[in-house]
Amino acid sequence: MYHFSRSIYRELAPEIIEERDGGTENHERVLRSCEICVERLATDWHYFAKPTKTLFNDIRIYFPMSSQRRVYCVVDRYITFAQEYIATRPADGFDLEGNRLECRATTRRGTPCRRVPLAHNGYCPSHQHLADTERVVLAA
Numbered sequence: 001m002y003h004f005s006r007s008i009y010r011e012l013a014p015e016i017i018e019e020r021d022g023g024t025e026n027h028e029r030v031l032r033s034c035e036i037c038v039e040r041l042a043t044d045w046h047y048f049a050k051p052t053k054t055l056f057n058d059i060r061i062y063f064p065m066s067s068q069r070r071v072y073c074v075v076d077r078y079i080t081f082a083q084e085y086i087a088t089r090p091a092d093g094f095d096l097e098g099n100r101l102e103c104r105a106t107t108r109r110g111t112p113c114r115r116v117p118l119a120h121n122g123y124c125p126s127h128q129h130l131a132d133t134e135r136v137v138l139a140a
């Protein structure tokens with residue numbers, strides 16, 4: 001999974017604004033932002049609505065005006081790759097970090113539902129109707 005954040009960083013590194021004192025903090029911040037974004041995508045992607053926009057907004061200040069469009073395109077390309085990768089991996093009940101996946105629903109008794117969720121929306125088969133409700137709420 002981390003090769004996605006590395007790839008974004010590697011493609012953009014030559015365009016990062018140089019610091020006046022020759023420091024490398026800008027580079028570290030860009031790499032760190034890429035890592036945080038990809039990590040969140042890997043572990044929390046159901047709640048991560050606009051990853052490209054989020055990452056772009058985090059790192060754009062480290063690039064000159066003339067690079068902004070390219071930065072956005074590179075970010076968007078790799079985030080899309082990462083999302084496709086996540087969407088196609090087998091639903092084995094674990095996330096990319098090795099944590100056990102559990103259905104996102106709460107049972108009638110108020111305890112978390114612990115069944116294995118379906119990969120595309122994070123709910124187990126008996127809570128699929130909640131995914132539909134959610135789509136309506138998000139669209140509103």
Ligand SMILES: [Zn+2]
Nearest residue numbers: 103113124127
């Ligand atoms: Zn459930």
